[in-house]
Amino acid sequence: MTNELLSIKDLEVWYKTYRGYAKVVNGVNLTVNKGEKVGVVGESGCGKTTTMKSILRMNVQSAYVNSGEILYSGENILKMNEAKLQEIRRRDIAMISQEPSAALNPVFTIGEQIRDVIRYSDTKKKFTKEEMQSKAIDAIKSVMISDPERILASYPYQLSGGMKQRICIAMGLVVPRNVLIADEPGTALDVTIQDQIHRLLHNLVEEKDMSLIMITHSLGVARELVDRIHVMYAGDVVEVAKTDDLFKKPLHPYTIGLLDCVPKLSGGGISEGIYGYVPSYINPAPGCRFASRCPKATQICREQKPSMTSVDAEHSVACFNYQ
Amino acid sequence: MLRFLSRRLLQGVFVIFGLSIFIFVISRIIPGDPAKMALGPRATETAVEQLREEMHLNDSIPEQYYYWITGALKGDLGKSVNTKRAVVEDVSEFLPATIELVIVSGIILIVVSLLLGVLAARYKDTWIDALIRFTAYIGIAIPSFVMAIIFLLIFGLVLQWVPVLGRLSPGMTPPPTVTGLMMVDSLIAGDMAAFWDAFEHIILPAISLALGGLLQEARILRSAISDNMGKEYIAVARGYGIPNNKIMNKYLLKPSMIPVVSVMGLDLASLMGNAFLVEKIFNWPGLSRYGLNAMLTKDLNAISAVILIIGLMFLVINIVVDIIIAALDPRIRLGD
Structure with missing residues (x-):
């Protein structure tokens, strides 16, 4: 095919x-x-x-x-x-894990982790902090979470399971993929x-x-x-x-x-x-x-x-x- | 943060108060007459009686405590019967040497344990890991004062790499006292020879003091890292193409530090207490040696002062460690 x-x-x-x-x-x-x-x-x-x-x-x-x-x-x-x-x-290619609670690092904020995914998605390009933040906010919004700024500043333990699963999806989609x-x-x-x-x-x-x-x-x-x-x-x-x-x-x-x-x-x-x-x-x-x-x-x-x-x-x- | 600090400091006041009662009573109910010990076997009965009166030893223990604590609150910890000087004066002479030893020892403890822990985890199940494990078992099992004697014999006497006694070589003129820390003072005075000499003197006692805790923490870090290596969040970070060294130094190291810092805090706080025998062995003119002498001769005021200072340091270090752990682990809040 x-x-x-x-x-x-x-x-x-x-x-x-x-x-x-x-x-x-x-x-x-x-x-x-x-x-x-x-x-x-x-x-x-x-x-x-x-x-x-x-x-x-x-x-x-x-x-x-x-x-x-x-x-x-x-x-x-x-x-x-x-x-x-x-x-x-x-x-x-991105893979969204089965256990959202285990998939997020407990000692870093959601924002920190998503920003790293963005940062390394294109090594030739230097993203500014604002660019990364706005991309992260868009990704969080796309998974139907209101108040993205607060979520990005939160640690995984502060969020519910459903929230964490959405964040994992957002993380997978924050960089356009096939x-x-x-x-x-x-x-x-x-x-x-x-x-x-x-x-x-x-x-x-x-x-x-x-x-x-x-x-x-x-x-x-x-x-x-x-x-x-x-x-x-x-x-x-x-x-x-x-x-x-x-x-x-x-x-x-x-x-x-x-x-x-x-x-x-x-x-x-x-x-x-x-x-x-x-x-x-x-x-x-x-x-x-x-x-x-x-x-x-x-x-x-x-x-x-x-x-x-x-x-x-x-x-x-x-x-x-x-x- | 502020609330946490003020609460812990208030708690600390009670702890120190309790400690002062405890040590005061213990030191007075153990057998032996301090006045007689101070004056020696040939002192006359009247002289002994006079000193007893002077030291309030004929009063009841609560009364004695009242005299002592009212003095202590004014900054007067009484007189040492050994040195015939005010205890405060003795302490301010001997404390800096101990603090210097504990600081250098603490730095070695922190830096080397992290280094060895990361190294052992990184090269897990290779000869490097095995060597660190083997050394750790030996180092943890041997108490620091035995280690001190072995080091002294090997590096001081047989190999003669470093001097073994005191803080400075006899011919050296000590730098003018500013902080009381020999290495810092010599740096301030710009005297590199004295700095180097002081460093050579402090390195063996500092290492023997740090070694047991250091190796234990290296092992804890190694197992925390290798536990976390199998965690889903590391696989996920790898799956997103985060570079390997970033995963190692950030995603893996920070969560793995949490158990290490708790134990390390306890070990750092105990350095003061453990320094007793190491100071004795290396003839280090520090507080612990002074305290040991005081205990052997039942120098009541000196004992109380030394124990109180060690208690105080323990308290402060514990608060600092709690703050560091809260900074590392967002799930821990300082209760505010």
Whole structure:
């Protein structure tokens, strides 16, 4: 595709533990087009955040990329030198953290932290303090916070969770960028605020014509916000489809299970959910990682890893027994 | 800030008042007759009795305290039976030497501990870190007076790098007294030879005094930095392309300083107390040596004065440390 902006190819990320390597991200493929909103959906601990953090090489030291590439405008970020990478971090891609309270440094004011993001966004240009301040104020205003001057002078502990999440978004958007990665931006918040934040993010991204990667564990959230969904399970992308197609015709048993978990207004009570839990990543069994929980598993599922098969141009699935 | 200061100073007054009662009573109920000790074994009964009367030792302890505190409030801490001089005079002679030692020691403590802590964190799990860790375990485990003796033997006697006793070499003429701090005075007088000599004299006692605390704080800083290194906000700063040294010196160092400064404050305040044996070993003509002598000979007024001054310094340093911590950590407010 010509307008492919960011693509992850066969990415494997392992964590070093005392019991051996935890093979958390197990060959993920993911593409984001220019101006596209992409969702990455899966339950907790399935490697969504690890995959996304690999893009900006923000992972903790114990995580290391075993293989794969991450191409941004055709260049492999994982092989890039430090200076080039810093350029991308400063101007092209930003990631909004899952925990706004942990993402802000407790001993500096919000303004100080946002100003540093602006200051280093263009190393050739010297920003004056007033320029940086007015950019910061604009960013804070854009996330629907009144009284930006007071907020910029505040320390993180003085603000509520919803406020901090907005500030994290403002920080990501203060410099014009091509890609915004939002890591479950509503998780730490109550549902009303969560909804506001999602809408805000959606509108801002549309307004600035950016690409968005939205990580979430809720298909319901993804449905409202994104154009295309990657369903992840235990470090594998198991199904990729346009949002509408996925809801109309889910193919992977895991996707079907997840869809079952979205509460429906038409009643039917609480769904049964998916039996079992994400398997251990240390010495995982060969074959499909979902096999042990899968209602349709057969002998081959336990022996071979299913590869991605295209059902049509926009819909592919990694399963031997899909409908 | 002002409210905080005035409240802490008011609290301080009560603390010092309590301390004065405590030390006054303790020094008087421990066995031994100060008058007899002052006059020596061959003094006559009448002479001893006369001195007892003079020192109000025959009165009840509350009465004695009343005499002492009314004098103290007027700036008269009584007479030392040892030196036969006013205690205030003794103190003003010996205090500057101790203050100089504590200041130099404090500077070494702060600078070197931060340096070693950052170094150990930066080169975590390399030989540099291991060397600092190894030195730290030894340095923390060995008390400062043992360290002082070892230093004295190695650097003073075997290697003869530095002189070992007193504040200045015997041949040196001390600079005219302005502040009482030998190094400052010699700088004021423009006497570089005296400055260098004073520096050589102070360096060993200052290092042995600072070493234990210094190494402990280096370890605390190292672990605070390496804890914070894994924090989300550091990953975020990295993700925004903030330069590495900026992350190290700003985003990482400031939050990591908080636990260090609290412990460092305690250590700086205890330097005064710890100086006792180090001053004795290096024959440093300071307050602690004077106080130690006073305790061994039960020189009541001198003991009270020395303890009070150490208490006062402890108080002041604690207030300063609280202010610094509040400046570092915005979550702490000084209660105003």
